[in-house]
Amino acid sequence: MFFHRQELQFKSKPDKPDAVFARKLQEVLGGQYGEITVAMQYGFQSWNAHIPGKYRDLLYGIGAEEMGHVEMLATMIAQLLEDAPVGAVEGAVQDDPSVAAVVGGMDVQHAIVAGAGARPVDSNGNPWTAGYVTASGNMLADFTANANAEMQGRLQVARLYHMTDDKGVKDLLSFLLARDTMHQNQWIAAANELRQEGLEEIPVPSTFPQSKEVREVSYQYINFSDGAHASEGSWASGPTPDGKGQFEYVAEPPRGVEMPPPTRPDPRMHGTTDKPNVMEKATGVVKDALHKE
Amino acid sequence: MFFHRQELQFKSKPDKPDAVFARKLQEVLGGQYGEITVAMQYGFQSWNAHIPGKYRDLLYGIGAEEMGHVEMLATMIAQLLEDAPVGAVEGAVQDDPSVAAVVGGMDVQHAIVAGAGARPVDSNGNPWTAGYVTASGNMLADFTANANAEMQGRLQVARLYHMTDDKGVKDLLSFLLARDTMHQNQWIAAANELRQEGLEEIPVPSTFPQSKEVREVSYQYINFSDGAHASEGSWASGPTPDGKGQFEYVAEPPRGVEMPPPTRPDPRMHGTTDKPNVMEKATGVVKDALHKE
């Protein structure tokens, strides 16, 4: 169950209206790595967890915080839009091109769809989609996804930080940066702990027997481009991070196998095939079918 | 530039038609973590790379291989569909409900849109979307995304492996499993190397000065759920993975700050506000505007 309290985790009030920045903020609210994504992602991971205890509690514990971040950003965006100019009647707009530029940058949907409110979309107005969410039931994979999400998220907030000089907005971003610092660290720590406790291992899923892989290519770096520098990395020689092999560098892909012949599906697919084949097939039952149906 | 050779990296031929499994295979071709995703993701990461040399070469080197995996899976799917039953005229279907079940499971779009061919969609027919791709210009974040993508990908292939007993299909899956093993290891090694070379550090982006964060909450685990077990993890006490702090456990969120008052945007937004306010605003210029325009 979720409960709501009419408070914010941190102050969230801009110094002045700024419709252009309001639109930019939408990215970290409703974009691929915005707060809706992490709130939903940690939620579904907790509901799909297969062991009780600390890992699931961690997912629950952070997930609800992220829903509060959605609220903080929505609140901030509404305030940035509150006193922003609306339309063409303001004399200022006609007289002052710099104001016109600002107006031109206001998101039309902020104005006419939300009436100067926040929306569950990204900075280009793409509606948030659950296609962003990862929840596989395998915690090592998922915690790696979470670490990535917090990295991308903090990166985006840092970039936004340089795009405003509004003290109130910067304060909120400073808070979000700190929480992203924490959460990056947590997911990395949790991924490590899973491995230390032997619950999961690299390569994920470790419960799949590697004996069933094509072992010859399990640790080969096969270079499909013509740059030779990738041979210099620790991913091209030496022990592998999973502790189960040695990297090997293959400078050029070996000869492949011949492609199987093109498929020749049922003539009722009406694809383009070489005629004799069609004829041959059509001589029997199928030919009848084609003409009798 | 990309070049194509009419070969496959590995044999890709099923023992028998299986339209139901063809549909399942679409997931690792055109799903969130399918081969199109990684091919495009490594491509855009290489084109957006900001340093020459081994890291960019690595992206180029793996990216082109993944395009070949797209081809292998498409080829396999077309073969699985090649001789699968099409429609209602087959007597067998009427007589044998087990065949009917198989036919019922065939993807309609495989049949009537692609004419028994592969499609750039997932196992439920959702078209592949670039909303799956991550390419931020920050390599530590992106390599973490890549490690995750290879984990999720290998996990899905492993699950598919248990859903067929077709030897030819299993062989192809065995090959893909091995390559995913390699690529997981490579992205983890590359992420480590970035950190060792000081090019990037946790928390990402390390070039953003942490002095600008709200430092008090940078290493606090604030528990927004009521499970206490998360306090037992290495993410709740002790040194943090970034080496810059100590985890602290906060069992319950502290009191927040008061919400700012609701926004009262321009009356021309026609939102629902308390009347006196509307009236007051409307007394001046805006009221005139409302009635004169």
Place this chain on the structure above:
Amino acid sequence: MFFHRQELQFKSKPDKPDAVFARKLQEVLGGQYGEITVAMQYGFQSWNAHIPGKYRDLLYGIGAEEMGHVEMLATMIAQLLEDAPVGAVEGAVQDDPSVAAVVGGMDVQHAIVAGAGARPVDSNGNPWTAGYVTASGNMLADFTANANAEMQGRLQVARLYHMTDDKGVKDLLSFLLARDTMHQNQWIAAANELRQEGLEEIPVPSTFPQSKEVREVSYQYINFSDGAHASEGSWASGPTPDGKGQFEYVAEPPRGVEMPPPTRPDPRMHGTTDKPNVMEKATGVVKDALHKE
């Protein structure tokens, strides 16, 4: 701020596994009118509210409950999938076509993407999208949207109720039906109260002066089809619900106005136009531009 408690609002446990029904349940979790939609919708409406007090509190108060419904359904779906058969190796599947039919109906993504867990998608696997959310800042419009959402939602749950005989599942649906009964009533009551308090009126937005409409057609039913029965309804004669007019029935659309001539945009658009026009335009500056650039 949101807080989570590790409890469910109501018991949510099926009697037996049922992968096919798990997929059906996804509709009311992640479909157009599923629980994610109402949770997000009431959230954004509260964050975009422009008056403090009872209406906003109502949005907050129901919104958080709906997040808990998301959790209840996700929990139920995971249990329905828990012991469902996975793949081809089970002997039962080969032997018993009725089991095969069930397996054939299992959602592939439930299996290989979520590892037998719930997903933020609808019953056909379409990812939830924020394109479903309505939050305009105008409460009469939005409460009408909410009433509709609860009606559609209850309708879908009722239909699902007839598709299972699992007692545990039916219990959960009975609970959801009751809550939807309540919420339908609440939004209707709230919409009425808004009108009684004079905060908003029909036609929405009532703050827009009707004097600026083309008054002649404000209360005319113009019939664009050839069925005459619509003239019998209370929407074709008598007083209008907004209390501001009388319905009038117009059996056939009056003659319209002539279409404006086709546009002839700049020749650099390279659209298809009648040549003389292109030539004429191209004689001047633009012609030069076309050949000099």
Place this chain on the structure above:
Amino acid sequence: MFFHRQELQFKSKPDKPDAVFARKLQEVLGGQYGEITVAMQYGFQSWNAHIPGKYRDLLYGIGAEEMGHVEMLATMIAQLLEDAPVGAVEGAVQDDPSVAAVVGGMDVQHAIVAGAGARPVDSNGNPWTAGYVTASGNMLADFTANANAEMQGRLQVARLYHMTDDKGVKDLLSFLLARDTMHQNQWIAAANELRQEGLEEIPVPSTFPQSKEVREVSYQYINFSDGAHASEGSWASGPTPDGKGQFEYVAEPPRGVEMPPPTRPDPRMHGTTDKPNVMEKATGVVKDALHKE
């Protein structure tokens, strides 16, 4: 069957080109509540209607009008774009930043995709999607959806009205406002009539026996936030709009039920589970399967 006449229902001609406003107008053409939505929505509701006569005739009668509104808006948009500046070669742009601002605001896709024509997208370029359409076969639910659609639509047009001072555009908007006034009234009247005739009732669907609900919570307002003001509304005490109960206010959610234990699906899902369990399961048939396959 649909028939087209080369006329418009109302004049639709702007005074001057305005590419920025053309983009804004796209919202009410191809947005969530634009004319394409209502045209399609009323169409599918009529085709899915289950009773002949006045209700279905009403759907047909309005649906075709809305297709004409799509045409009017498309025509207007093409004219607003007709003589708008195209690209960088115009000297004016270099010299006059206010013109630059306008050019900067022109939708790129209007120019290079449509060649200065209208598009079936919203004001941010999101393609129209049928995910916006509601047609459930239950008329009380659907007419409520329609009333909401006309409210949201009229609200958006009213907002647009304030954003232009082009007389020709304002005339068209005045016409659309009037038609939305009418249609709001009609759907409300039709919803009332359905109830008066006993064809449907609140709570929708009234044909589902309420005896199967969890009656204890059918009329309880359970407050999941900490604002107490919602208790003051007519939705918290007194008779319910469906005439079947009395509202009851519950200030705090009662204790819930314990969550079911985490699911432990088949080990071939390769999710993260507590090892003993995995081992135990794997001792039998499944373990063999894991290693033999």
Place this chain on the structure above:
Amino acid sequence: MFFHRQELQFKSKPDKPDAVFARKLQEVLGGQYGEITVAMQYGFQSWNAHIPGKYRDLLYGIGAEEMGHVEMLATMIAQLLEDAPVGAVEGAVQDDPSVAAVVGGMDVQHAIVAGAGARPVDSNGNPWTAGYVTASGNMLADFTANANAEMQGRLQVARLYHMTDDKGVKDLLSFLLARDTMHQNQWIAAANELRQEGLEEIPVPSTFPQSKEVREVSYQYINFSDGAHASEGSWASGPTPDGKGQFEYVAEPPRGVEMPPPTRPDPRMHGTTDKPNVMEKATGVVKDALHKE
């Protein structure tokens, strides 16, 4: 303006219910090349037309017919679903696996979202999207798009024809096949006429001066694969269809140009760059900015 008549262009009544086929039919109603696509496509092409007369009349004349086809298919689908079995309570389902297979194949959304009605989606439940529509303002390009749409559409209907033995359904498909035959012919004829009248030419757009192309490669077939057979086609030697050149076959791509060096954007992008560069840049104004902001 559009007008509706309560008739169908052709009889549309199935012999018996068939929920599985109803789902298949959705493809040609709401899929990429379904009737909604062509109705909308011809509509937008007519509204964006730049010359009056026969071409625009043709678009109008066919566009409205296609809206009627949407209606015919929706009507057919509703009938196919009318008496199809709903849920688990039917004894037959438990007893007869072949019925179970049919039920398993019924689209869940047909049942619980539309109440046994048609939906504006494709056969996998993807909502129709305007991303399918083409309307560029250039008629030769667009008529080619239309010819393709009618080909793909007729192909899909032909494939569906083999998947049913319901006489009533086959009759409707026979009608649609005939209309697609006509429309294929019409768009090809119209494209030819445009060229004969000199309104447009290959290569589209012919109003763009070819002198501005990199002429050396305007007629070269550069083979980026290793199959040599493409040299045998009429596209590899001899005169080109536009009458302006001679095809030339280039067996292997010539050496390309060196890639430009990787970009090194502003350090405030926090991308991964080689440190000295970052340092250097950060010494000046930017460094200050990074630490002072």
Place this chain on the structure above:
Amino acid sequence: MFFHRQELQFKSKPDKPDAVFARKLQEVLGGQYGEITVAMQYGFQSWNAHIPGKYRDLLYGIGAEEMGHVEMLATMIAQLLEDAPVGAVEGAVQDDPSVAAVVGGMDVQHAIVAGAGARPVDSNGNPWTAGYVTASGNMLADFTANANAEMQGRLQVARLYHMTDDKGVKDLLSFLLARDTMHQNQWIAAANELRQEGLEEIPVPSTFPQSKEVREVSYQYINFSDGAHASEGSWASGPTPDGKGQFEYVAEPPRGVEMPPPTRPDPRMHGTTDKPNVMEKATGVVKDALHKE
């Protein structure tokens, strides 16, 4: 298999940064008819081809080139963004509104998501979707789709050509224009060759017997609008392009057939039906079901 070489097919370097044009270029990279579309389309067509030899080789040969075009555009976009201004701290922005306009036009996602890099999206930020791809297995249909794609693509590039005066950008566009010229010609030639070799014919699919069409309307132009000019075209009289009929002009649609009665599905669908019918049905088994379940 695909191989990558670190070269570009043509120089791709702008003279100066231009973030606004970078966004415009995204259209031909990741839009409906951008390079990703053709690369994927030719790829899937080749993998779904049903005959070996020249046609399939042609698809392979061009497909890989298009992947290189994706790379060229991505490289160009990254360079256009390389030194573009980032945010609010630049003094110039405050002082000079024309710079502000440019900044305002920069795509937010280019900045904060990609860190000044290219993205797999169109010019309005819509992620590329595989819904754009056509690959039916019927080559005449698909080559027509390809001809259209190259026409639309060249048209868009031509329009972009007029929107910049950057010599480096114009050079790249000149190259792409030339390649589009070639590919238009090739697909037209290939479509002709298919017909000449008798592999496919109009109407597509020619393998479907026209005897099964409703022959009376196979060559009738039925005018559903009121413009008479379409009767003047070669599509309204004379021989048809498929050589199998004579066009016939029908000035007005003939009377249609009566619509079937509205469907009355199972009462458990809870749709709106006329009560007696519901009662009648509910008297028997179904009524019991409704109350006993």
